[in-house]
Amino acid sequence: MSYLSELVPSRELLVNLTMREIRGKYKRTVFGQLWSLVNPLALMLIYTFVFGFIFRITPAPGDPSGLNFFALWLLCGLLPWIFFANALNAGVNSLVGNAGLIQKVYFNRIVLPLSQVGSAAYNWSFEMLVLVVALSIVGGFVLPWLPFVVIVMALLAIFGAGVAFILAVANVHFRDTQWFISIILQMWIYLTPIIYPASMVTEQSDRVGGLFGSPVTLEFIYTLNPMYHFVEIFRNLLYDNRWPDSSSWLICLAWAIGAFVVGAWIFRRNEKTLAEVL
Amino acid sequence: MSDIAVHVDQVSKSFRMYKERNQTLKSTIMRGRRSVHEDFWALKDISFDVPAGSTFGLIGSNGSGKSTLLKCLAKIYFPNKGSITHRGKLAAMLEVGSGFHHELSGRENIYLNGSILGMSKKEISSKLDEIVEFSGVEQFIDQPVKNYSSGMYVRLGFAIAINVEPDILVVDEVLAVGDAEFQERCFKKFQDFKKAGRTVILVSHDMGSISTMCDHAAWLRQGELVQVGPAKSTIKAYLDSLSLESD
Numbered sequence: 001m002s003y004l005s006e007l008v009p010s011r012e013l014l015v016n017l018t019m020r021e022i023r024g025k026y027k028r029t030v031f032g033q034l035w036s037l038v039n040p041l042a043l044m045l046i047y048t049f050v051f052g053f054i055f056r057i058t059p060a061p062g063d064p065s066g067l068n069f070f071a072l073w074l075l076c077g078l079l080p081w082i083f084f085a086n087a088l089n090a091g092v093n094s095l096v097g098n099a100g101l102i103q104k105v106y107f108n109r110i111v112l113p114l115s116q117v118g119s120a121a122y123n124w125s126f127e128m129l130v131l132v133v134a135l136s137i138v139g140g141f142v143l144p145w146l147p148f149v150v151i152v153m154a155l156l157a158i159f160g161a162g163v164a165f166i167l168a169v170a171n172v173h174f175r176d177t178q179w180f181i182s183i184i185l186q187m188w189i190y191l192t193p194i195i196y197p198a199s200m201v202t203e204q205s206d207r208v209g210g211l212f213g214s215p216v217t218l219e220f221i222y223t224l225n226p227m228y229h230f231v232e233i234f235r236n237l238l239y240d241n242r243w244p245d246s247s248s249w250l251i252c253l254a255w256a257i258g259a260f261v262v263g264a265w266i267f268r269r270n271e272k273t274l275a276e277v278l
Numbered sequence: 279m280s281d282i283a284v285h286v287d288q289v290s291k292s293f294r295m296y297k298e299r300n301q302t303l304k305s306t307i308m309r310g311r312r313s314v315h316e317d318f319w320a321l322k323d324i325s326f327d328v329p330a331g332s333t334f335g336l337i338g339s340n341g342s343g344k345s346t347l348l349k350c351l352a353k354i355y356f357p358n359k360g361s362i363t364h365r366g367k368l369a370a371m372l373e374v375g376s377g378f379h380h381e382l383s384g385r386e387n388i389y390l391n392g393s394i395l396g397m398s399k400k401e402i403s404s405k406l407d408e409i410v411e412f413s414g415v416e417q418f419i420d421q422p423v424k425n426y427s428s429g430m431y432v433r434l435g436f437a438i439a440i441n442v443e444p445d446i447l448v449v450d451e452v453l454a455v456g457d458a459e460f461q462e463r464c465f466k467k468f469q470d471f472k473k474a475g476r477t478v479i480l481v482s483h484d485m486g487s488i489s490t491m492c493d494h495a496a497w498l499r500q501g502e503l504v505q506v507g508p509a510k511s512t513i514k515a516y517l518d519s520l521s522l523e524s525d
Contacts, residue, residue, distance in 0.1 A: 013393040020379050020390055027381040027422075104376040106353040107394055272356045275349070276293065 010108040014118065017111055021090075021119035036123040037130065040082050044071055047078070051195050059197040065140050065241040072138065075131050076238040077194040077231040080153075083124035084160050084227065085185045090116035091164025092171045092178045099278040109271045110264070113164045121157050128153070135238060145237040152233045155256040159226065162259030165267040172270070172277055192227040226255040282365070283330040283446050283477040284351065289360035291321040291346055319501055320346040321357070326496055326506045328446075330365070333468070333478045335492035335509060337485070337516050342498040344481045348372065351448050351479060366445025369395055373450070375435030380424035384415060384434055387423050391438045405441045412463065413437035433460055440467055447471065449480040465491070489513050 007014070026032045051057045052070035061068040094112040095102065102109060128149070135142050142149075171177040193201065205219035222228065229251045236244035294315040320343045328334045336344045349355040350362060352370030377394045378387045388409055392402040402409075410419055413434040415426070423431060440447075468491060471478055482488050488495065488509065495512040497504045505512050 012399055016390050016393045020382065023386070024379050024381050098377075100373075101377045101394070103354060104373040105394055106370060107396070275354045 006108060007110065010111050013107060014111045014114055017115035018118035018122070021115055022122055025119070033126070037127060040075070040079055040127055043078060043082070044075055047074055047195050057196050057200075060199065062140070062240045063242065065239065067135070067138060067140050067239055069138060072131070072135060072140075073235070073239050074195060075134075076235045077192070079124065079127045079131060080156055080230060080234050081189055081192065081194050081227070082127075083120055084156060084230075085189070086120040086123070087117045087157070087160040087164055088167060088181055088185065089178075090120060091160070092167040092181050094164070095168045095172050095274060096175070096178075096278065102278060103275045109274060110165070110267055113168045113267075114161060117157060117161045117164055120160075121153075124153070131238070140239070141241050142238055145241060149234070149237050152230065152237065152252065155252050156230050159230075159252075159256040159259045162256070162261070162263035165260075165263030169266055169270045172274060188225075188227065191222070191225055193231055198222075198228065198232070226252070229255070281330050282327045283332070284328040284362065284364040284368075284479065286324055286326050286328075286347075286351075287361050287363070289321055289324045289347070289350060289357045289362060290319060291343075291350060291355060291357045292317040292319045294318075321350070322501045323360070324498075324501075324503045325360075326503065328477060328479060329494065330477055331472065331475045332494045333472055333480070333492045335488040335495040335513075336479065336481045336498065337488060337495055337513065338498035338504075339520075341500070343501040344498055345450060347498065348448055348450050348479070348481055364446055367396075368446040368448065369439065369442040369444035370448040371436070371439040371450065372448070373435075374432045374439060375423075378423050378431070378435065381422050383421060384410075384419040384423055384426070387434070388438055391435065392442070395439060395442045397442055409434075409437045409441050412441070412467075414460070429457065429460075436464065440464070444476070446477045446479065449478065451482055485513055485517065 026035055029035060031038075048071045052074070057070070059070065059073050062073075067073070091113045094116045095109070098112050102112075132142050132146070132149075167177055167181055189195075201222050202219055205217045205222070208218055210217060211221075229248045233244040233248050233252060236242055236248075295318045296315045324343075324347065336347060338344050346355065348370070349372065350357050351364075351368070352372060353368075354370070354372070375391070377391050379390065382390065385406075388406060389399065389402055393399070397405075410416055413430070413436070415430045415434055418426065418430065423434070426434070468478060478491075480488075480492070492509040494507065495509040496506040497512050497516045505515050
């Protein structure tokens with residue numbers, strides 16, 4: 001991976017561009033950085049009201065933590081999702097939005113999508129910190145699991161970066177990509193066990209059985225979604241306070257590395273012509 | 279060949295001229311292929327050497343390929359054929375102040391822009407005073423740059439770029455920024471550059487400034503190299519051809 005070593009001299013640029021995103025975003029707002037917490041909180045209130053209170057979705061209590069709060073259970077999956085969605089939505093525009101810069105200065109272009117993922121990760125870290133405090137207050141025993149939470153956060157960030165590389169390049173050629181991805185993300189959140197537990201899918205899958213007479217079940221297709229495994233790990237660590245399945249770890253690792261390698265390869269093949277195509 | 283700063287070897291660059299351009303998925307799918315295009319050769323088989331320590335001017339009429347060549351030198355475009363090799367650190371100043379963030383202060387933008395141009399944080403910190411002084415915006419350095427006048431904006435951008443202190447500096451028509459006093463300072467800075475043995479490659483339509491500053495020049499016409507050599511004779515040949523055309 002000689003490509004990664006080329007990134008090392010650009011790390012200061014990466015940090016500076018990330019800081020530009022972070023500092024520029026909430027300039028001239030009264031609440032500043034606090035705004036980054038408002039969006040997840042608003043979603044939490046809406047989903048808790050609609051799905052926890054009206055639809056009465058009752059996820060199993062944390063095992064072995066014994067926690068039983070829909071809102072916190074929701075946030076354990078929702079916060080990683082919001083990061084992922086933000087990283088993709090910002091990453092897809094990272095090249096088109098900086099067209100002026102790309103056409104005037106030479107630098108390692110990959111720092112543009114990376115800085116967007118980095119700035120989303122920065123906000124996400126804040127949110128996760130607040131969540132960990134909240135979980136600890138209601139009796140969760142999260143602290144010993146924190147190192148693993150950080151690892152899976154890194155894996156999700158790598159996965160998100162890989163996807164963002166591909167989307168950013170695709171958006172240069174087809175501006176449809178940015179609109180397409182926002183719709184995909186809207187559907188994707190409902191195809192991931194974020195606002196309902198995965199056990200509900202298993203129930204339905206068992207009821208339906210093999211699809212069209214084949215041994216392929218609904219659940220099998222459902223678990224092809226990489227975000228399913230990421231959310232499972234986050235819930236296991238944060239809400240249940242237990243060690244996730246090793247298979248989940250392996251699947252997440254494979255998706256993260258796979259997406260990053262493919263994304264970096266596609267990006268590299270296209271970066272030389274960016275200035276002309278934009 | 280230690281006295282050659284930049285070696286341009288048989289460089290050709292083409293652009294696609296789209297008759298029908300597909301920038302939406304719909305048009306791609308409907309038409310079933312990428313797009314219809316014709317190649318336009320903006321640079322045709324250009325070869326020359328830029329001697330180290332020289333100030334090298336690129337001249338030619340509009341559309342002759344000067345800017346394309348400059349962008350190839352700056353690694354923004356990549357030639358289809360041929361190669362460009364250079365010795366030492368190369369920095370390009372094709373537009374000043376690109377990458378400024380409007381809401382950030384001048385000081386924050388110096389760090390941001392400096393790192394885009396390839397300076398390390400340490401280098402920027404050590405040159406900060408010089409950059410601020412050169413730009414002449416001391417009073418406003420902690421104000422957001424969106425409040426800057428357009429003159430202050432370009433002066434700050436220019437001050438950052440010129441303090442990158444590369445071995446080879448590539449400049450596009452940016453000499454025309456600022457007032458007479460600032461231009462005088464830029465001119466002096468370029469002379470210091472030269473004294474320090476650095477190479478400057480520049481594009482300008484102002485034959486006056488080219489002939490006072492440059493010692494070597496290359497003349498391009500419709501993507502082809504017409505003449506390269508000492509500045510005086512090249513400029514003269516170019517000007518003669520212009521007056522010939524107008525006759």
